[in-house]
Structure formats: C-alpha cells, structure tokens
Amino acid sequence: MNVNLRQVRAFVAVYRLGSVTRAAQQLNLTQAAVSLLLRQFEETLGVRLFDRTTRRLTPTQAALDALPVAQEVLDGVERLVNGARGMREKRLGRFGFAASTSAAAALMAPMLQRFRERYPEVEAVMQDRPPERIVEAVLMDEVEFAIGTPDRRTAAVELTPLIQDRLCVICRADSPLAQRRHLRWRELKEVPTISGSRRNPIRAVIDETLAESGQHFVPTHEADYVATSLAMTLQGLGVSVLPSYLVGPQHRRDLAAVPLVGPAVPRTLYAVVKRGHQLSPAAQAFVELLVGGVARPAAGLARAGGAGAGPVGVSPQADARWNTEATKAIHNPSTSR
Structure with missing residues (x-):
C-alpha cells in the first residue's frame, strides 16, 4: 500500500x-x-x-x-x-542531565529556576550523581549531558568549561584568615583543616599537585561530602579546602574564600557530552544558560565580618584586587605557583 x-x-x-x-x-x-x-x-x-x-x-x-x-x-x-x-524554538521538550552531588547542591537550583522562567514548557530533569558516575551516565545514554569535574579524561566525551576556579581556603567570614589576600599550602599546617579522604577526587588532585612541588597535605578532618565540610567550618572546627563555587547560596554571607597559592590548584567545572552526540535544542539552551550564568566562581560570598557581599567569594582585602589578579590566576593557574 x-x-x-x-x-x-x-x-x-x-x-x-x-x-x-x-x-x-x-x-x-x-x-x-x-x-x-x-x-x-x-x-x-x-x-x-x-x-x-x-x-x-x-x-x-x-x-x-x-x-x-x-x-x-x-x-x-x-x-x-x-x-x-x-x-x-525551545518552547517544548524534555531532557535529562546529571550533576555531581556537590555541584547540584551549590549551583543547580537557581539555574533550573531561571531556565523554567525562560522556557516554561520545557521540562529539565536533573539527577544528582556521585562525581565518579557522571561520565558513566553520559556514556550509557542515561542523560543527555552531565555537570561536574571528571576524575579522569576520556576521548569518549567532550568537555565544555563552565567555571574555571581553583582550590581555596573556605573559612568563616569573621575568621582572621578572611583578611588574607591569599594563603600558601604550607601555612595550613598551622590551622585545623577539613578535606576529603584519599578516595575523594578533590583530595586526589591536591595530593598529585603538591607532590610535584615536594609538599604534603594531611587534613585534620576528612569529610567527603561538601555539606559536612562546610557545616564543620561554620562551627569553627576548621577551614575547608574546596573550590569556591561549591559554597552554596545559603552560606555565602557567612563564609569567605581565600585563594590557595604556591601552587595554585585549578578546579574546572564542565558540561560533559558524549562525543558525537548533538544536544537537543532545549538541552543546548540549558548548557548555554549555564555558561553565561555560573561563570563567576561563588559570586556573592560574604565579606569578612558580615560587611556584605563582595564581587566574588573572597575576603574584603582581596576584593579590590581579586578581579585583576586572582581571576587571572584562575584562568592561568601557573602564574600563582
């Protein structure tokens, strides 16, 4: 017929x-x-x-x-x-994506809300995953793309940078450390510190990078969950060693981020897409929103002493020079080694 x-x-x-x-x-x-x-x-x-x-x-x-x-x-x-x-035209559709648990908690809620306001008839479905499983979700076609920092590179995926950050000391806004423009790794021996265990991807990057310069980092406390680490910092139990973008909006008036140098340790957040896969128009629109919307690390972290939100998450004395020097170091970490 x-x-x-x-x-x-x-x-x-x-x-x-x-x-x-x-x-x-x-x-x-x-x-x-x-x-x-x-x-x-x-x-x-x-x-x-x-x-x-x-x-x-x-x-x-x-x-x-x-x-x-x-x-x-x-x-x-x-x-x-x-x-x-x-x-x-991105007026209709549905797509799914995965985000590492820490990035989901710190960044995704306001971005999802902004996307819904812009495209009310498009359904964006997020799955929060452990960081070591985001690439697997993409390769198994469980989601269109993922948000996170893969712990190892593979040619099977393509990476689009969303945030180019580096590791910082996250301390209470009323801590004397919040007055510092930056801190060196060797200075952390003098204060209680909180970081992930050796199986944590961030800790692995720390150990690998410091080993290149003959240094060693042993945290006072080990916490693999960012929420645990920040809760301990808020209670005054120690400073957290994290990228500043992982400080969620609920904590940004109470915490400050002081860049770590000597060496600087870059930490980039990516959109992860299976190589050769063309994103649907709605998914592409969301990635473009992320690129424009989360490009500044931890924007709005409090200044020390509760003086109000700084331009990015750093201490007040760092505010004036952060945009010209610290941001330069974020994009080219070798300049602060």
Missing part, C-alpha cells in the same frame, strides 16, 4: 467541502491534480469513496468510515510538526 499525505489531504478536503473545485482552491492545486490524488487514493484503498454525478459528489459508506482515521493522520502529522518546531 502506497498512501501519501497529499492523497489523504485531498480526500479530507473534498469530503469537508463537498467539491473538487473548492478543495483545489483550499489546497492551492488544480482541479485535475485533486481529482488525480483522489482517484489514486481510491485505487490504493480498493474502494469507492464518492458517488459522482454531474452536479455533486456524495460520500460513500467507505468514505464515512475512512474520514475519522484520515483526519487523525493529518492531526498527528500537525502535532508532530508543531512539536518539532516547538523543540527547535
């Missing part, structure tokens, strides 16, 4: 309008073309759809039976076209 949409449209138009002439006008075709399409449709179905007289066309019972199905076909095609257009 070789039925095409032009034949179905011709049949429905002739049925609705009761005339080949009017159907031809509506379809912007000649009468001969409509008559041919109708005849081909009847031949394909093997039934007569209209009884023809010199004055009018009368639908047969076969036409009565065929009309609802034919109309459903046309309606389905229209829904398909409109849906595709809506997805292309």
Whole structure:
C-alpha cells in the first residue's frame, strides 16, 4: 500500500467541502491534480469513496468510515510538526542531565529556576550523581549531558568549561584568615583543616599537585561530602579546602574564600557530552544558560565580618584586587605557583 499525505489531504478536503473545485482552491492545486490524488487514493484503498454525478459528489459508506482515521493522520502529522518546531524554538521538550552531588547542591537550583522562567514548557530533569558516575551516565545514554569535574579524561566525551576556579581556603567570614589576600599550602599546617579522604577526587588532585612541588597535605578532618565540610567550618572546627563555587547560596554571607597559592590548584567545572552526540535544542539552551550564568566562581560570598557581599567569594582585602589578579590566576593557574 502506497498512501501519501497529499492523497489523504485531498480526500479530507473534498469530503469537508463537498467539491473538487473548492478543495483545489483550499489546497492551492488544480482541479485535475485533486481529482488525480483522489482517484489514486481510491485505487490504493480498493474502494469507492464518492458517488459522482454531474452536479455533486456524495460520500460513500467507505468514505464515512475512512474520514475519522484520515483526519487523525493529518492531526498527528500537525502535532508532530508543531512539536518539532516547538523543540527547535525551545518552547517544548524534555531532557535529562546529571550533576555531581556537590555541584547540584551549590549551583543547580537557581539555574533550573531561571531556565523554567525562560522556557516554561520545557521540562529539565536533573539527577544528582556521585562525581565518579557522571561520565558513566553520559556514556550509557542515561542523560543527555552531565555537570561536574571528571576524575579522569576520556576521548569518549567532550568537555565544555563552565567555571574555571581553583582550590581555596573556605573559612568563616569573621575568621582572621578572611583578611588574607591569599594563603600558601604550607601555612595550613598551622590551622585545623577539613578535606576529603584519599578516595575523594578533590583530595586526589591536591595530593598529585603538591607532590610535584615536594609538599604534603594531611587534613585534620576528612569529610567527603561538601555539606559536612562546610557545616564543620561554620562551627569553627576548621577551614575547608574546596573550590569556591561549591559554597552554596545559603552560606555565602557567612563564609569567605581565600585563594590557595604556591601552587595554585585549578578546579574546572564542565558540561560533559558524549562525543558525537548533538544536544537537543532545549538541552543546548540549558548548557548555554549555564555558561553565561555560573561563570563567576561563588559570586556573592560574604565579606569578612558580615560587611556584605563582595564581587566574588573572597575576603574584603582581596576584593579590590581579586578581579585583576586572582581571576587571572584562575584562568592561568601557573602564574600563582
């Protein structure tokens, strides 16, 4: 059977309008073309759809039976076209993505809200995953993309930088350390510190980078969950060693971030996409929103002493020079080694 949409449209138009002439006008075709399409449709179905007289066309019972199905076909095609257009214009659609648990907690809620306001008919479904599982979720096609910092590189995925940060001392805003422009790793021996265990990806980067300069870091407390680390810092039990972007908005008035140098340890947050996969228009729009919306590390962390939000998450004496020096170091960490 070789039925095409032009034949179905011709049949429905002739049925609705009761005339080949009017159907031809509506379809912007000649009468001969409509008559041919109708005849081909009847031949394909093997039934007569209209009884023809010199004055009018009368639908047969076969036409009565065929009309609802034919109309459903046309309606389905229209829904398909409109849906595709809506997805292309990012007015409709659904996509899933994964985010590492720490990035999800610190960054994703306001970004999801902003995306919903901009694209109310698009459904963005987030799964928070342990950082070591975000690449797996992408490669297994469980999600379109992921947000995080892969603990190892693979040619099977493509990485788009979202935040180029570095490790900082996260301390209470009223701590004397918050007055510092930066801190060196060797100075951390003088204060209680909180960092992940050796299986933690951030701790692994710390150990590897410091080993290159002959240094060693042993935290006072080990906490693999960022929420635990920050809670301990807020209670005055020690300073956390984290990228500043992992300080969520609920803590940014109470904490300050002081960049660590000698060496600086970069920590970049990426959008992770399976190589060769083209993101759906809605997913691409969300990634573009992330690129523009989370590009400044931990914007809004408090100044020391509760003096108000600084331009980025650093202590007050660092505020004046952060944008010219610390940001330069973030994008080129070798300058602060």
